[in-house]
Amino acid sequence: MTHRSHRLLTVGSLARVEGEGALHISVRGSRVADIRLEIYEPPRYFEALLRGRAYTEPPDITARICGICPVAYQMSACRAVEDACGVTVDGQLAELRRLLYCGEWIESHTLHVYLLHAPDFLGLPDALALARTRPELLKRGLRLKKAGNEIVERLGGRAIHPINVRLGGFHRLPERAELDRLTAVLRQARTDAEDTLGWVAGFEFPELAVGHELLALRGRGGYAIDAGVPYGSRTGAFTAADFESHVLERQVPHSTALHAELDGRRYLTGPLARWSLNGALLPPPILALAAEAGLGPTCDNPFRSILVRAVEVLWAVTEAQRIIERYEPPPVPAVPVPPRAGTGHGATEAPRGLLYHRYQLDGDGTIRAATIIPPTAQNQAAIEADLRTFVQDRLHLDDVELTRQCEQAIRNYDPCISCAAHFLDLTVERA
Amino acid sequence: MSVPRLAVWKFSSCDGCQLTLLDCEDELIELAGKVEIGYFLEATRRELPPPYDLSLVEGSVATSADLERIRRVREQSKYLVTIGACATAGGVQALRNLASLPEYQAVVYACPEYIDSLADSAPISAHVPVDLELRGCPIDKRQLLEVITAYLADRKPDIPAHSVCFECKLRGTTCVTVAHGTPCLGPVTHAGCGALCPAYGRGCYGCFGPMETPNTRAMLPLLRRDGMSDTNITRLYRTFNAEAPAFAAAARDAEEADG
Numbered sequence: 001m002t003h004r005s006h007r008l009l010t011v012g013s014l015a016r017v018e019g020e021g022a023l024h025i026s027v028r029g030s031r032v033a034d035i036r037l038e039i040y041e042p043p044r045y046f047e048a049l050l051r052g053r054a055y056t057e058p059p060d061i062t063a064r065i066c067g068i069c070p071v072a073y074q075m076s077a078c079r080a081v082e083d084a085c086g087v088t089v090d091g092q093l094a095e096l097r098r099l100l101y102c103g104e105w106i107e108s109h110t111l112h113v114y115l116l117h118a119p120d121f122l123g124l125p126d127a128l129a130l131a132r133t134r135p136e137l138l139k140r141g142l143r144l145k146k147a148g149n150e151i152v153e154r155l156g157g158r159a160i161h162p163i164n165v166r167l168g169g170f171h172r173l174p175e176r177a178e179l180d181r182l183t184a185v186l187r188q189a190r191t192d193a194e195d196t197l198g199w200v201a202g203f204e205f206p207e208l209a210v211g212h213e214l215l216a217l218r219g220r221g222g223y224a225i226d227a228g229v230p231y232g233s234r235t236g237a238f239t240a241a242d243f244e245s246h247v248l249e250r251q252v253p254h255s256t257a258l259h260a261e262l263d264g265r266r267y268l269t270g271p272l273a274r275w276s277l278n279g280a281l282l283p284p285p286i287l288a289l290a291a292e293a294g295l296g297p298t299c300d301n302p303f304r305s306i307l308v309r310a311v312e313v314l315w316a317v318t319e320a321q322r323i324i325e326r327y328e329p330p331p332v333p334a335v336p337v338p339p340r341a342g343t344g345h346g347a348t349e350a351p352r353g354l355l356y357h358r359y360q361l362d363g364d365g366t367i368r369a370a371t372i373i374p375p376t377a378q379n380q381a382a383i384e385a386d387l388r389t390f391v392q393d394r395l396h397l398d399d400v401e402l403t404r405q406c407e408q409a410i411r412n413y414d415p416c417i418s419c420a421a422h423f424l425d426l427t428v429e430r431a
Numbered sequence: 432m433s434v435p436r437l438a439v440w441k442f443s444s445c446d447g448c449q450l451t452l453l454d455c456e457d458e459l460i461e462l463a464g465k466v467e468i469g470y471f472l473e474a475t476r477r478e479l480p481p482p483y484d485l486s487l488v489e490g491s492v493a494t495s496a497d498l499e500r501i502r503r504v505r506e507q508s509k510y511l512v513t514i515g516a517c518a519t520a521g522g523v524q525a526l527r528n529l530a531s532l533p534e535y536q537a538v539v540y541a542c543p544e545y546i547d548s549l550a551d552s553a554p555i556s557a558h559v560p561v562d563l564e565l566r567g568c569p570i571d572k573r574q575l576l577e578v579i580t581a582y583l584a585d586r587k588p589d590i591p592a593h594s595v596c597f598e599c600k601l602r603g604t605t606c607v608t609v610a611h612g613t614p615c616l617g618p619v620t621h622a623g624c625g626a627l628c629p630a631y632g633r634g635c636y637g638c639f640g641p642m643e644t645p646n647t648r649a650m651l652p653l654l655r656r657d658g659m660s661d662t663n664i665t666r667l668y669r670t671f672n673a674e675a676p677a678f679a680a681a682a683r684d685a686e687e688a689d690g
Contacts, residue, residue, distance in 0.1 A: 042443035042493040043548055044524035048538040054666060060636065064523050064671065067447020067569060115453060115474065126475030128463045138460065146456040157627045159454055160447040160569040161638070164631045171633040333632075407476070 021415070023406060025391055032395075035388045037380055037410075047370045055081050055339050055365035056167055062357070062372065063161045066416055068111070071104035071152065072350030073357075074165045075226050076372075080357040081167055083240070084344025087337045092330040093169040096155065098226045099323045100162070101348070102316040103151025105225065106189065107159065108351040109309040109316075110148060112414045113196065114141030117306050120408040121203040137199070140192050144313070147189035151320055154178055169334030179324045186321050193314040194289065200310050201293035205303040206405065208390055212382045213265050214273035217349050223274070223281050223315060225349050231277060235263050240345035243356050249373060259381050260373060266381035269353030270413065271308035275299050286315050302386060302412035309351075309414075339365030350375055352414045376415045383413050435583065438470040438483035440504050442490025442497050443524055443552060447569040448515035449473055449489045454572060465583055481507035485582050488561075491517040493524060493552040505559035512578055513555045516568035516671045520640050523568075525552040525674040554674070565590065566621045568638040568671040574623050591622050592643035595635050598626035607634055614657040616667065619645035619677070640672035647681035651688070661689030 022038035046065055050058060058077035063070035075097060082089060089097070115127045118141075124130060130138045149159040155174055156162025164170050217228030218237065230246075231237045238246055249260045261267070276298040279287070290311045299308060341363040347356045353375025360369040390409050394402055439449050453474060455462065469479040486508035492498055505511060516522050527535050528551045536548065555561055565578055574590060581588035591597070595617035599606065607613040607629045615634030617626065621642045628635045641647075647668075654664050668682035 042490075042497060042524075043536070043539060044443060044493070044522075044552075045527050045535045045539055046523075048530070048535040049523070049526040051538070054663065057666070057670075061523060061670065064445050064447075064568065067445040067450045070445075070447070111450075111453065125477040126468075128460075128468070128475065131460050131463060135460065142456040142459060149454060149456070157631050158569075158624070159572075160450060163628050163633060163636075166633075171628075172631040 023387070023410065025387070025406070027391075027395065030395060032388050032392045035384050035391070037384050037387070047372060050359075050367050050370040053367050055084070055359070055361050055367060058357070058359065058367070058370070059165050059167065060161075060163075065372070065374070067160050068108055068416055069104060069350045069352070069355075070161045071101055071156070071165075072348060072355050074162065075101055075348045076346045076350075076355045076357040077359075078165065078167055079227070079240075079346025079348060080344045080359050081346070081361070082337055082344065083346055084342045084359055084361050085167075085337050085340055086342075087168065087335060089169060089335060092328055093333075093335065094226070095323045095327070096170065096174070096330075097165075099320055100152060100155045100165070101226045102320040102323070103148045103155065105316040105351050106148025106193075106313050106320070107145055107152065108148070109313045110141060110145040110196075112351075112411075113200065113306055113309050113313070114138065114145065116414070117309075117411050118200070118203075120411060121200075121306075140195060144189055144192040144196060147185050147192070147317070150185055151182060154182060166334055167337040169330075169332070171333060173329050173333045174327075176327065176329065179327055182320070182324060186317055186324070189317045190314070190321070193310070193317050197289055197293050197307070197310040197314055200306050203306065205301060206390075206408075207301070208303060208386065208409070209300045210268070210302060210382070210386050210389070211300065212385070213262055213267040214276055215262055215267050215269045215354055215378070216273040216277045217347060217354060218278060219281070221281070223278050225316075225319075227348065230347055230354065232262050232267065233273075233277060234265070240347045240356070243345060243347065243373075244358065244371065247356070247373060247378070249377065260378040261381065266385060267378065268382045269375050269378050271305045271312060271352075272299055272302060273353070274349065275308040275311070282311070282315055283318070286311065286318065289314065302409065305412050305414075312351075339363065350416075352376065352416050353379060374416065376413075379413050379415070383410065383415070434465070434467045435484035436469040436479060436482070437466040438468075438481075438486045438504075438508065439473070440470070440486060440488045440490075440500075441472065442488065442501065442518065442555070443493035444490030444515065444517045444522065446473065446489075448518070448567075449487070451514075451570050451572050451575050452487070455576060458576060462579065466579075483508050484510065485579070486511045488513045488518050488555055489515055491521045491524060491552045491554060492558050493549055494547045495549060496547060498549065498558060501555060501558055510562050510582065511555075511559070512563045512565060513561050514565045514570050514575065516566065516638065516640060517552075518555045519564045519566055520672040520675040520678075521552045521554050523671050523673070526669060527552060528674055529669070552674075563588070563590075565623075566639045567623050571623045571625065573625075593622050594618055594642040594645075595620045595622055595624070595626050595629075595639070598622050598624070599629050602626050602630060604629045607632065608653070608657060612657045614654045614659045614667075616650070619647050619650055619681070636667060636670065637678065638671045640675040641677035645677045645681075647677060648684065650681070651684060661685045665689060 026034040059074040062073040214233040217224035219228040356373040616637040617635040621639040664685035
């Protein structure tokens, strides 16, 4: 089959990603001529519709950009607006925000590990097929995923588009007893997370090494989630206020998601970047388990990102336990955030990578301009480059197998195409 | 009896309503044993041919490609349920219906000519007949399970169309408006969330859209009394269900008063 002179292979929509898109691969002779990750996001124009809204609204409105990581949007929005208003939320309120974010990391990563990604390594069409052969594995995954959702529900009111987040903090603080009810759930979650890491460590990982610049937030003294300074492996550290002087978005004809570059270079954000830049900041017991699972100090194989996700779930569970153990109710559920004219920037680590917001406010708090740079848009160019390398080395495969492996390769990045995309059809054109 | 074939479709949306199905962690395995998944891209790469007995449709119709696709989905579906504010009212992206599309596009895209976008973001029912609408931004997990369970049992789902106020009373939550003067859309908002916001000391912001017979005219002076400006009242109605007719009318009333 590889000797036909003209080939056009079209495979139906790519499954088990959040949202839908298309991949177009053109092969001429023995060379990959062109690779385009086509994203047909029905544009929803959030940056346009935020103009004229009140400065208190972005946490609720931008949550609706993504049903998978609404907390990430709420947290980046809060940080950016609070920055514009000159307010810093710290102490126990910041800890509670981090707890909420840990819940989303556990839920979103476990969804990806068990329901979206693992079936590729097991040769199954979906995770539900696992229910017939290894039901205890699927049950463990669902239990762990539910533990993450329980944190978000307890603190945020509901798992998707939580209602309890506001500028300055929360509408209502949790009672000590409410958080205590999570203790038993998290004890089980810790066991499940350790077992999950051990399980995925046994998967077989296709060879692929990528050498992009990496971008992740760096926290003070810990692995960054809800706060930190943007750090590029070549660019170095820069402030969130400088984000748009380093990261430029440009439109490409084949995608409704904008492509981003860091100082003119394509780059990668997300679990691989976080692990390679910040992994050493994780607590020693977790690092020991990660090493046992086969993760070195850096990781440049996107197929092994499932290992990093499993490590991050385990870490998020222990972080949630720590915050709950030390929780002392703060004096007020939210600190005041009075409006003022100015511009604010906020960046946090969504499960799939760095999420940046910027708002420009009038003196009365009316939003004049908004910019949102989601992780999948930042990763799009790197995904295309990696697929090019990946396909080039596998042109000997038949179309069915090549397609299957490309789908798996795309899932490595946990693309959140709802944030950035719509259809994903795969077309391989060989000439 | 053959196993019903379930399909889950995504249009212009955030993915959250279909994720609600995967968030049924305790019920998912049992559910998977009672239906055959014919199409559910987020969960499986396996596709079975139509017809589909039960189709759950998330998202609004916002591109010409979506418009063609929803017609095909309708043809292939015996019982079609729209899930969530995008599918039932056009969603937050329907705010563009009140603005100029070219102007909106220019804000986001350098080259809008590449973008396929209809002028309006519309609910599914604006284009094809819908058998049942499930409200919410996002939908409520218990209500989704009720719809599926009722379908499997061949009975009518118990989805009340009364207001959030009923749910506050059932939950035993003290009225945030009466006790604290907090502006709240509970009296005019469709039930289904379990009166979540008031339980967290926050006024309802209407994410389930209007209840069956909302008296938004009577709400206007109450919201003003509790400190809301007409501008903020307009914004409140014009958020996640801006194009639901009763909320659209209420927003116009507040906007006109605002001058």
